[in-house]
Amino acid sequence: MESDVIFVLLDRILSVFTSEMIHIPAIQPIVDKLMNIPLVNLLVAFLLWKPIFHMVFFPGLIGITLVLLWIVYFERKLTARVQWRIGPKEVSRRTGGLIQTLADGMRYFFQEVIIHKGANKFYFAQFPLLSFLPVLLPILFIPAGGSYGIDTSYALFAAVALVSLIPVFIMGMGWASNNKFAFIGTVREAFIYFAYEIPFILAVASMVLVYQTANPFEIVARQTIPGVFLNPIAFLVFFITTLIATGRLPFDIAEADQEVAFGPYVEYSGIFFGLTMTLPYEKVYILSMLMTLLFFGGWNGPYIAPLGEFSYVLWFYIKTFVIVSVIALARSIYARYRIDQTLRLGWSVLFCLSLISLVISAGWAAW
Numbered sequence: 001m002e003s004d005v006i007f008v009l010l011d012r013i014l015s016v017f018t019s020e021m022i023h024i025p026a027i028q029p030i031v032d033k034l035m036n037i038p039l040v041n042l043l044v045a046f047l048l049w050k051p052i053f054h055m056v057f058f059p060g061l062i063g064i065t066l067v068l069l070w071i072v073y074f075e076r077k078l079t080a081r082v083q084w085r086i087g088p089k090e091v092s093r094r095t096g097g098l099i100q101t102l103a104d105g106m107r108y109f110f111q112e113v114i115i116h117k118g119a120n121k122f123y124f125a126q127f128p129l130l131s132f133l134p135v136l137l138p139i140l141f142i143p144a145g146g147s148y149g150i151d152t153s154y155a156l157f158a159a160v161a162l163v164s165l166i167p168v169f170i171m172g173m174g175w176a177s178n179n180k181f182a183f184i185g186t187v188r189e190a191f192i193y194f195a196y197e198i199p200f201i202l203a204v205a206s207m208v209l210v211y212q213t214a215n216p217f218e219i220v221a222r223q224t225i226p227g228v229f230l231n232p233i234a235f236l237v238f239f240i241t242t243l244i245a246t247g248r249l250p251f252d253i254a255e256a257d258q259e260v261a262f263g264p265y266v267e268y269s270g271i272f273f274g275l276t277m278t279l280p281y282e283k284v285y286i287l288s289m290l291m292t293l294l295f296f297g298g299w300n301g302p303y304i305a306p307l308g309e310f311s312y313v314l315w316f317y318i319k320t321f322v323i324v325s326v327i328a329l330a331r332s333i334y335a336r337y338r339i340d341q342t343l344r345l346g347w348s349v350l351f352c353l354s355l356i357s358l359v360i361s362a363g364w365a366a367w
Contacts, residue, residue, distance in 0.1 A: 013042065014041065016049075017045035017049040018045050020049055020050045020051070021045060021049060022048050022053050022146055022308075022309050022310060023308045025305065025306055025307070025308045026306040026307060031048065050146070050148055050149075051140075051148070051150075053147055054139070054143075054144065054147040055136075055140065055149060058144065058147065059142070059313070059317055059320065061136075063285075067285050067320075068101070068278055068281055069101045070321075070325075071284070072281065073100055073101045075331055076088055078329065079332045081332075088100035104274075105274060108270060108277075109274065111269060111270035111271070111273075112269065113272055118179070119177055119178050119179075119267060123172060124173075127172040127176055128268065128272045129275070130169055131166065131173075131275070131276075134162045134163060134165040134169065135282045135286060138162045141156070141158045141159040141162075142216065142289050142290065142293060143216050143217060144312065144313040145299035145311075145316060146309025146310060146311075147310075147312075151217075153213070153215040154214055155214065155215065155216050156214040156215075156216060159286075160201065160204055160290070163283070163287065163290075166279070166283055167189055167245075170186075170189050170254075170264050171186045171190055173264045173265060173268070174186025174263065177264070177266065179267050181263070181266045182264050182265075184263070185254045185266070186264050188254040188263065189254040189264060191339065192244060192251070192253060192342060192343070192346070195244070195343045195345075195347055195350075196241045198354070199241050199346060199350035199351050199353070199354040200241035200242075202237070202351075202358060203234045203235075203237040203238040203357060204238070204290075204294070205358065205361075206231055206354070206361040207231060207234055207295070207361070209364075209365050210227065210361045210364045210365065211223075219293060219294065220293065220299060223297045223300060226295060226297050227294050228296060231364070233357040233360060234295075234354070234357035234360070236353065237353050237354045237357060238295070240345075240350060241346075241350065242291065242327065245283065246283045246284045246287065248280070248284070248327060248328075248331060249330055249331040249335075250330065250334035250337045251336075253336065253342055264276075265277075284324055284327055285324060288320045292319040296323075298319075300315065301315030302315075
């Protein structure tokens, strides 16, 4: 009797998964064979269930991992070439140091984690781990065509709200470190956060006003003309605030090495340092996905028959990947701003431009 109840329960779970499986014709014959094997079919259906596929594969964890492996290597190589250097090459010399990022990650993983005596130990260890919640959770609300997590008409607002929480955890790291350099970096982070957040939100609001919706699916469906052409001012504000929000050069002021010795993260070592180092890159990835969604047509692109629904996911990921790579260019061609210059830029130029973008969007909405 109990076994019958278990089988009925498994069948119901399987039916839930199969009702929302992503369809990829290229691997469908293999999937069909695996679906005939008890229990294995449950695992396959679970992995291809759209919310799980979205979070685990693309654009989720595997997507983030590929971007991290690429962007750190590309950024270092690109900057080295601009400055007439070679860049990393000692690890996998024949491939030009292609797996240098992976080697660095392994080094961080096996290094000793040191928590100094003056730190608030509980929060010091907790904040680097908690900071990944506002980084990973927005992916749930950013669909990629045939792959999506939570389908809601307020998805865009939810994603922006979660992204806006990341600086809170960064400031928490600086506070828990109980170090004067970390404190200075934390104060800088707070100042910069208030300077860019309002223009950033106004730029998003401008595009919501253009599309008359915050539902990502409707936003993409209404982009017969990419949003970057509908409101280029909003795009400019969004792009610059993305650079500021992610601490990319010329705006890596909170962690300026010459001045505050890596800012809020100065006391972190080992795997904790590895986590804090990847945090800005992951934020670049999330904001690049939002940029793709709002300004570059999302997953719009030619349909690839063998890939089925995954073709939309692929186009979305490729666009995001290109934007992430373009953002890396800023590190190689601009010098660092002072904090007063950045605050003036945020509170005057970017704020005024964001208001202009709202007026443009209001004109589109009225028309």
